[in-house]
Amino acid sequence: xxxxxxxxxxxxxxxxxxxxxxxxxxxxxxxxxxxxxxxxxxxxxxxxxxxxxxxxxxxxxxxxxxxxxxxxxxxxxxxxxxxxxxxxxxxxxxxxxxxxxxxxxxxxxxxxxxxxxxxxxxxxxxxxxxxxxxxxxxxxxxxxxxxxxxxxxxxxxxxxxxxxxxxxxxxxxxxxxxxxxxxxxxxxxxxxxxxxxxxxxxxxxxxxxxxxxxxxxxxxxxxxxxxxxxxxxxxxxxxxxxxxxxxxxxxxxxxxxxxxxxxxxxxxxxxxxxxxxxxxxxxxxxxxxxxxxxxxxxxxxxxxxxxxxxxxxxxxxxxxxxxxxxxxxxxxxxxxxxxxxxxxxxxxxxxxxxxxxxxxxxxxxxxxxxxxxxxxxxxxxxxxxxxxxxxxxxxxxxxxxxxxxxxxxxxxxxxxxxxxxxxxxxxxxxxxxxxx
Numbered sequence: 552x553x554x555x556x557x558x559x560x561x562x563x564x565x566x567x568x569x570x571x572x573x574x575x576x577x578x579x580x581x582x583x584x585x586x587x588x589x590x591x592x593x594x595x596x597x598x599x600x601x602x603x604x605x606x607x608x609x610x611x612x613x614x615x616x617x618x619x620x621x622x623x624x625x626x627x628x629x630x631x632x633x634x635x636x637x638x639x640x641x642x643x644x645x646x647x648x649x650x651x652x653x654x655x656x657x658x659x660x661x662x663x664x665x666x667x668x669x670x671x672x673x674x675x676x677x678x679x680x681x682x683x684x685x686x687x688x689x690x691x692x693x694x695x696x697x698x699x700x701x702x703x704x705x706x707x708x709x710x711x712x713x714x715x716x717x718x719x720x721x722x723x724x725x726x727x728x729x730x731x732x733x734x735x736x737x738x739x740x741x742x743x744x745x746x747x748x749x750x751x752x753x754x755x756x757x758x759x760x761x762x763x764x765x766x767x768x769x770x771x772x773x774x775x776x777x778x779x780x781x782x783x784x785x786x787x788x789x790x791x792x793x794x795x796x797x798x799x800x801x802x803x804x805x806x807x808x809x810x811x812x813x814x815x816x817x818x819x820x821x822x823x824x825x826x827x828x829x830x831x832x833x834x835x836x837x838x839x840x841x842x843x844x845x846x847x848x849x850x851x852x853x854x855x856x857x858x859x860x861x862x863x864x865x866x867x868x869x870x871x872x873x874x875x876x877x878x879x880x881x882x883x884x885x886x887x888x889x890x891x892x893x894x895x896x897x898x899x900x901x902x903x904x905x906x907x908x909x910x911x912x913x914x915x916x917x918x919x920x921x922x923x924x925x926x927x928x929x930x931x932x933x934x935x936x937x938x939x940x941x942x943x944x945x946x947x948x949x950x951x952x953x954x955x956x957x958x959x960x961x962x963x964x965x966x967x968x969x970x971x972x973x974x975x976x977x978x979x980x981x982x983x984x985x986x987x
Contacts, residue, residue, distance in 0.1 A: 552867050553577055553627040553652065558596070559617045560632030562913045563929055564843075565592035568630050571859040580624045582617055584610035586921050591913050598624050605923045611635045614642040621651050628652035628866060630859075634925065637842040638665060654866040655820050656841050664816065667710050667838050668748050677812035679836040682827065684750035691731045694749060695724055701751050707731065709738035710746040717741060718785055720752060753835060755979040757796055757828040758782065761809040762850045764821055764861050770871045771813040773806040774850045775880040781967060783983045788960075789967060790846040791885045792853045795938055795976025796828065805834055806875060821847070821862045845927070846886055848911055852934045853884040883941040884934045887949060887964045890926040891957050895919075898956035903948045907934040910952070920957050928959065938976070942968055 557580040558568045565581060569592060572579045581596035586605030593599040600620040603610035610616070612635055621629055629646055631637035637655065644658035656664070664670050671681045685697045687710060698705050698721060707730060709717025717738035719730040731747070739745035758779045765771035778794035779787045793802060809824050816839075823844050826834040847858050856878065861871070889912075897918040902910045912929025920928070931948060935941035946968050949961055963986070970986055972978040 552869075553863070555580060555597075555624065555626045556628045556630055556654070556863070557582065557617070557621045557624065557626035558592070558630050558632065559611070559636055560630075560634070561587055561590065561592060561611060561924065563911045563927065564632040564634075564845075566595060566913050567848075567911055568632060568859055569595050571857065571863065575860060575863065577863070580620065580626050582611070582620050584923070586919075586923050589917070589919065591915055591918070600624065605921060607635065607923060614639070614645055617642075618645055618649055618651070621646075622649060626651065628654055628863075630654040630863070631842065633843050633845055638840070640665060652866050654862050655843075656818060656822070660817065660819065661841050664818075664839055664841050665711060667708065667712070670839055671836070673816055674812065674836040674839075677815040678808060679812055679824075680833055682750045682753060682835045682837065685748050687746045687748055691728065694727055694731055694747070697749050698724075698727060701749060704752040704754075706750045706752050707734050708748055708750060709734065709742060709744070710748060711742035711744040712738060717747070721749075750837075753827050753829050755830060755981060756835075757794065757979050758787075758825070759794055759797070759805075759828045759834065760823050760825045760844075761805060762821070762823050762844070762847065762858070763809055763813045763818070764858065764865065764871060765813050765818045766865045766871045767819055767868065768870045769814060770874075771810045771818070772871055772873060772875055772878060773810040773813070774854055774856075774878055775802060776805060777846060777849055779846065780978055780980045781973065781983060782980060787846065787888065788983070789885065789887050789964065789973075790849045791883065791938075791941075792849050793880060793883070794828075801832070802880065808834075810875060820865050821858055845888070845930070848909065848930060848932045849884045849886040852907065852909065852932050853882060854879045882934055882936050883938040884932065885941050885945045886930050886932045887945060887968075888930055888960075889928045889952070889954070889964070890960045891920050891928050892926070892960060893920075893958040894922050895957040897954065899953065900955070901951070901953040903931075903951040905948070908932070908944070908948055914954065928954065928957075942974065 555578040579596040581599040583593045602616040636642040640661040643653040646653040704722045707719045735745045762774040775793040777792045781789040823840040825837045
């Protein structure tokens, strides 16, 4: 097992990882920007290193500075969390070159799976249904030709996209002419990769994903599906597990298909297979996220399995000690993402507590919310014996959660939880359009 691990991230996920390391008896190293010099994750870690100014491009995205911090402190491994460099194959390769374990898939595997068009071919070979689509587009004219063959509407997507960036709904040639250069430019700016492809637009549909863990010995485990359909501008707001739309038989089949696909890909560590669940009750594979997901706690609280600890164990060469039959799928878990809608200083904060509830956050009185990073303040997660009880529980704890000093989306989350389509479990990825 590693004696010391550096966390190449900030905010709530950095604290989540530091806590796991503390429980495992592993020393932690935090990196922080000048804007985060008073942030909680810096002081919770056993050691900390400043890696640059507030701008992410000069700090948390500087692979060279993070590697230097690891070498300086003697860290034996790096946990990238999510976002920033977590899906950057060059960073993983740099870790490997310097004798530092990267807690995630290998750089070679990451390169192979990060190409979403190539990933679709791999998924087909693994027995998964995929959305009709194209390879990489060579030009706007090529895009028009391929879109006409598939039939409008279509989705224009960035090969290296994520977080809703580099993706546009296209309903006509005119849309394509206008949005193709915008999507390409956004992809180049966000991912240094302007390659685009097209997929058939399947609506109405639900966004369903399956968390997996896989070790180097050919073992893989899948978790009950998460429903991430409550989203705006392709940004998720609420996740729940299991989905109210999926039957027990469909769940068992999906989990087994995901497990087998993970093994056939030769995958290692934590990952997530994402699907669109259509009205004809087919799961269309979209992509695989080769990192820890923001919403991993909803699977943890449902299954009672610590995914972060298992990421670390797998990276250390420890085989999985459980199978799919050991993964709890009963009950209901819900996660609400609490986002900032303004910058400022946290004047007061009250975090609710109780059985089977957690609030993953980095906030404390005096925390400074800057414009440099993602707006996520924390994630409120609850578990209950059934979905109705989980919804009531989440409403109660959202009402109790108090964050003073910045505007948040707590009221919006309460409105979603009262929306008839959410209460009935019939919502899809378009349902947020009716909620303000």
